[in-house]
Amino acid sequence: ASPRLVTARVAPLGARLVLALVEDRTRERRVEEVRRDFVANVSHELKTPVGAIRLLAETMGDAADDPEAVKRFADRMVTESDRLTKLVQQIIELSRLQADDPLEKPVPVHLDDVIETAVDTSSIDAAAKGISILVGGVPDLQVFGNERQVTAAISNLVSNAVSYSESDATVLVTTRVDDAMIDISVVDQGIGIPAEDLDRIFERFYRVDPARHRSTGGTGLGLSIVKHVAATHGGEVRVWSAEGQGSTFTLTLPQHFGAERKNEEDRP
Ligand code: ADP
Numbered sequence: 152a153s154p155r156l157v158t159a160r161v162a163p164l165g166a167r168l169v170l171a172l173v174e175d176r177t178r179e180r181r182v183e184e185v186r187r188d189f190v191a192n193v194s195h196e197l198k199t200p201v202g203a204i205r206l207l208a209e210t211m212g213d214a215a216d217d218p219e220a221v222k223r224f225a226d227r228m229v230t231e232s233d234r235l236t237k238l239v240q241q242i243i244e245l246s247r248l249q250a251d252d253p254l255e256k257p258v259p260v261h262l263d264d265v266i267e268t269a270v271d272t273s274s275i276d277a278a279a280k281g282i283s284i285l286v287g288g289v290p291d292l293q294v295f296g297n298e299r300q301v302t303a304a305i306s307n308l309v310s311n312a313v314s315y316s317e318s319d320a321t322v323l324v325t326t327r328v329d330d331a332m333i334d335i336s337v338v339d340q341g342i343g344i345p346a347e348d349l350d351r352i353f354e355r356f357y358r359v360d361p362a363r364h365r366s367t368g369g370t371g372l373g374l375s376i377v378k379h380v381a382a383t384h385g386g387e388v389r390v391w392s393a394e395g396q397g398s399t400f401t402l403t404l405p406q407h408f409g410a411e412r413k414n415e416e417d418r419p
Contacts, residue, residue: 288326
């Protein structure tokens with residue numbers, strides 16, 4: 152029995168037990184609904200690139216005597232395959248996130264290292280568009296949690312900033328400390344997000360402009376990963392954005408004071 156039911160049983164009124172049961176059922180149903188939606192979305196999202204690759208292969212077969220067309224179709228097949236790979240990786244990342252509790256075996260996570268890895272991950276895409284990524288703020292900060300997850304969150308923010316910026320723009324990754332919390336901001340001068348979409352961009356598979364995403368290779372999962380990591384680490388993620396001016400995503404996480412909490416680092 153869930154702890155909820157035990158509480159209800161010691162209550163004097165049977166009504167509380169009934170209420171608790173009804174609440175549990177409702178919650179169960181909602182969880183089941185979310186799971187079903189997710190599976191439906193995943194299969195839809197997977198079918199799109201697979202269908203495109205199949206169609207391109209068929210068309211390519213018909214164009215065998217036109218080398219330029221073959222090259223064009225081959226390039227598009229590479230793009231679609233990359234998209235498929237990214238999608239599968241992010242789906243795995245998301246289900247891993249949900250399966251393991253990052254605070255089960257938390258470790259001190261050095262933000263300088265995490266930011267360096269996140270910037271490295273986007274450096275090829277940034278260089279291809281002539282985008283500079285600048286890093287600034289407070290050095291030597293630490294948070295407490297799961298390094299892979301924090302890295303995934305910041306990498307997603309940096310990668311979005313690069314994807315949704317025009318050529319030759321600048322992306323800034325900066326940290327600041329406010330009491331016990333650290334703000335990690337990723338600032339871009341890109342296309343921005345329409346006000347009516349701001350509430351929804353953290354939902355799984357939500358994309359502002361699905362057509363545009365076919366070219367940027369977006370999956371619609373990146374920000375839901377960021378939101379999940381923020382929540383499991385006791386933080387939050389906020390966004391400021393104006394169309395045509397750019398966006399600032401701020402991930403706020405509790406600061407870990409390494410030296411003062413040495414014992415926690417030694418925990419098995
Ligand atoms: P994707 O993998 O498609 O980028 P995300 O979950 O990371 O998915 O982002 C969801 C949506 O938010 C995208 O549709 C994109 O339009 C918008 N978005 C995210 N980051 C930015 C940004 N830095 N600038 C403009 N739009 C963004």
